[in-house]
Amino acid sequence: MESIYQSDTKRAFLTFDDGPSTITPKILDILKQENVKVTFFVLGTNINGRQDIVKRMYEEGHYIANHGYTHSYSKIYLSPQSVLDEYNQCNDAVKNAIGVSEYNSHLFRFPGGFPGGKYADLKKEAKQLLSQNDVLNIDWNALTGDAETNQLSIEFELSRLSETIGDKNSVVILMHDSSTKSVTVEALPQIIANLRERGYEFKNFYEIIK
Secondary structure, three states: OOOOOOOOOOEEEEEEEOOOOOOHHHHHHHHHHHOOOOEEEEOHHHHOOOHHHHHHHHHOOOEEEEOOOOOOHHHHOOOHHHHHHHHHHHHHHHHHHHOOOOOOOOEEOOOOOOOOOOOHHHHHHHHHHHHHOOOEEOOOOEEOOOOOOOOOOHHHHHHHHHHHHOOOOEEEEEEEOOOOOHHHHHHHHHHHHHHHHOOOEEEOHHHOOO
8 A cells, every 4th residue: 555656557546535425326327337446435424324325336346445434523533543433433334234244444534635734643643543453544646626616517627637647657536426526427437538548447445455
């Protein structure tokens, strides 16, 4: 994981934060049609009532990673232990949804990302605690900008993706599957086509975390 952003060949990890939601099945339909496997950083609170969507993610070969339980900074960043507690709460919700009692993704994405910000020091401590519990963390090095503006368009997302990919060989791309991101659903086929045209092979974290 430490060398995730280095590769001699072109590879793309598509990642979706903040789901599952009402738009997630549409994303799954597109991914199935395109034969692309991705990584979903799910929120524990969003699993309740949508266990069938999480089970579908798992059964269709997508990696279900962990974005905490609440996404509430005031709760998750109370202490390093509260970060681990939220990880475990979310992991329990995933286990129950997919019916696999031993499931553990071992992969966490800090709400708001890991570097900088008001909680920078606490996140560093939490990262150490997570590591002691065999949990890795990953951010991103490219994005579609679907959390940057309320005036989203397909053109905007494709432009931000191209801008942030630059000439990188290995890209971890941030997107969102929360209910307000319908433009991301509309853009996804073109995002996939664009990456293929540029020579990227799609990967997910099953190939790194066995």
